[in-house]
Amino acid sequence: MSFFQMTKTVLKNLFSRPATLMYPVKPAKKTDATRGHVKIDPTKCITCRICQRKCPTQAICVDVKEKTWEIDQMRCVVCAVCVDTCPTKSLTMDNQYRPAMTTRGGLEKFTVAGPKKKEPVVADAAKPAKE
Amino acid sequence: MSKQITVPFGPQHPVLPEPLHLDLVLEDEKVVDVIPTIGYVHRGLEKLVEKREFTEYVFIAERICGICSFIHSQTYVQGIEQIMGLEVPERAQYLRTIWSEYSRLHSHLLWLGLFADSMGFESVFMNAWRLREHILDDLEATTGGRVIQGVCKVGGVRRDISPEKLDEMVRGLKGMEHELQDLSKVFLHDNSIQHRLRGIGVLSKEDAYQLGAVGPSARGSGVAIDIRETGYAAFGKINFKPVVEYEGDCYARCAVRVKEMFTSIDIIEQCAKKIPDGPVDMKVTGAPDGEYFSRAEQPRGEVIHYIKGNGKKNLVRHRVRTPTFTNIPPLVTLLKGCDLADVPVIVLTIDPCIGCAER
Numbered sequence A: 001m002s003f004f005q006m007t008k009t010v011l012k013n014l015f016s017r018p019a020t021l022m023y024p025v026k027p028a029k030k031t032d033a034t035r036g037h038v039k040i041d042p043t044k045c046i047t048c049r050i051c052q053r054k055c056p057t058q059a060i061c062v063d064v065k066e067k068t069w070e071i072d073q074m075r076c077v078v079c080a081v082c083v084d085t086c087p088t089k090s091l092t093m094d095n096q097y098r099p100a101m102t103t104r105g106g107l108e109k110f111t112v113a114g115p116k117k118k119e120p121v122v123a124d125a126a127k128p129a130k131e
Numbered sequence B: 001m002s003k004q005i006t007v008p009f010g011p012q013h014p015v016l017p018e019p020l021h022l023d024l025v026l027e028d029e030k031v032v033d034v035i036p037t038i039g040y041v042h043r044g045l046e047k048l049v050e051k052r053e054f055t056e057y058v059f060i061a062e063r064i065c066g067i068c069s070f071i072h073s074q075t076y077v078q079g080i081e082q083i084m085g086l087e088v089p090e091r092a093q094y095l096r097t098i099w100s101e102y103s104r105l106h107s108h109l110l111w112l113g114l115f116a117d118s119m120g121f122e123s124v125f126m127n128a129w130r131l132r133e134h135i136l137d138d139l140e141a142t143t144g145g146r147v148i149q150g151v152c153k154v155g156g157v158r159r160d161i162s163p164e165k166l167d168e169m170v171r172g173l174k175g176m177e178h179e180l181q182d183l184s185k186v187f188l189h190d191n192s193i194q195h196r197l198r199g200i201g202v203l204s205k206e207d208a209y210q211l212g213a214v215g216p217s218a219r220g221s222g223v224a225i226d227i228r229e230t231g232y233a234a235f236g237k238i239n240f241k242p243v244v245e246y247e248g249d250c251y252a253r254c255a256v257r258v259k260e261m262f263t264s265i266d267i268i269e270q271c272a273k274k275i276p277d278g279p280v281d282m283k284v285t286g287a288p289d290g291e292y293f294s295r296a297e298q299p300r301g302e303v304i305h306y307i308k309g310n311g312k313k314n315l316v317r318h319r320v321r322t323p324t325f326t327n328i329p330p331l332v333t334l335l336k337g338c339d340l341a342d343v344p345v346i347v348l349t350i351d352p353c354i355g356c357a358e359r
C-alpha cells in the first residue's frame, strides 16, 4: 500500500512543475499590492520635506535650496509612509523589486520642480512719492 | 566520575538559524550543565523610540522580528491605542485577527520545516516550506509584504481586504487543509520521528510554570495559557480552544504547533464569516500620555510591549519582552541530563528566535 503511495508521489513530482521559482533569472512574483520600491514624479514635488520627516529610516533627503530630492534605496525599508503622506502625490510605490546590489551605492538624486511661485505682491505701489 | 568537558554550541551552528550560544558541560555523552549566552545581534531598536514619532515607530516595532512581524506591530499599536483611549473600528480588529493568524500559520510551517531539517528529514522540510509559500502569497496580495507586512497603524489598518479576496483566501486555506493533514501525519504518526521525539527533553508542568515558559513550550507541558483568550483584537468574538498537550516532551511541543495550524485556519474562517462592514481606520490626533503593558500571543508565546509616553510625539520608553527570552530558562532545564545528540532537536522545540530576544 505504502509502496503505491510512494510511487504515486514520485510520479507526481517527476511530472509536475518545480515549486521553486528561479529568481532572479525569472522575475519575482508580484501582486498589485506588492511594495517594490519608491518612485518620484519630480514635476510634482514641492520640497515640503514631509516625506523626509516621516520616513522611519531617514532614507530621504530633500534640499530646499538646491531643489533636489534624494533617496537612499538601500536604506529604504519600503514601508510606503512617504507615499501615504506626500501632499502632492508625487511619490508612488512601484510593485517591482529592485535588483540586488553588487556595489555600494543606491543613492538616487532628482532635481524637482520646487514650490509653486506665488505672484510677487505689489505693495506700496500707490504710495505717493515723497515730496 | 568521568572528566567534564565543555562543548560550545552555536552561535554558528547548522541547525540554528539564529545566533544562540550554549556552553554544554558534558560528562561522557550526557549534558550536565548549560550556560546560555545571547547578545550577538543586539540592535538597540528600543532606544530608537526617542528619535522617531510614535506613529512611524510602528514600522520599527514590526522589524523586531522577521517572522512574527505583524504581531509585534499589532501589540505595539494596541498599547498606543489603549493609552490614547481609541476605539478602533471593528472591521480593522477583525482584519488584524486574520493577519495575525496568517502569521501564526506561516511561522509554524517555517518551524516544522526547520525542525524536520534538524532531524535530517530534508523532504519534509521542502514540503513544509512549499505550503508556507501559499500563505506568504496571500499575505503579499493583501498587505503588500511577504514577511514584513507593514499594514498596522495607530487607529486601524492601512489596507482593506475585499470580500471576494477574503472568500478566495478561505477557499485556498480549505484546499490546503488536506495537504496540511498529510504533513501533520508525518509529524504525529511517523515511526522514526516518534523515536526521535518521545520522552526526550521533558519539561514538567511545575517547571514550565515556575520557569515562565510561554506559548507552545508551556502548552506542551499542560499549562493552558494562551493570551488570545484575553480577547484582544477580535479574538473575544471567536470560538476557539487553545491546544494543550500533557506529556511535556519534544513530541508534545511539536504536536501543539501542528494542531495550532488547524485552529488558526478555523479562526480565519470564523473571522471571514463574522467580519462586519465599515471603515478600517480612524483619524488620530494628539499623542499618548501614560503607560501601558500590551500583551499578545505570538506563534512562540506571549509577547509584552511596555510603552510609556509623556504627551509628546516621541515616546519616552518602549520595552519588549519576547517569548524566546522567557523560554531560555526552561531550555536550560530541558537540556540538563539529555544526550549530546539530542541537543539540536531540543533547542529547536522551543522555537528560538534570537533576533527578537535581543532586539
Ligand code: SF4
Pocket (backbone or CB within 6 Å): A038, A054, A055, A056, A057, A058, A059, A060, A071, A075, A076, A077, A078, A079, A080, A081, A082, A083
Ligand atoms: S518607503 Fe518608507 S523607508 Fe522608504 S523612503 Fe518611504 S518612508 Fe522611507
Ligand code: SF4
Pocket (backbone or CB within 6 Å): A040, A044, A045, A046, A047, A048, A049, A050, A051, A052, A062, A069, A085, A086, A087, A088, A089, A090, A091
Ligand atoms: S516628495 Fe512629496 S512629501 Fe516629499 S518633499 Fe516632495 S512634495 Fe513633499
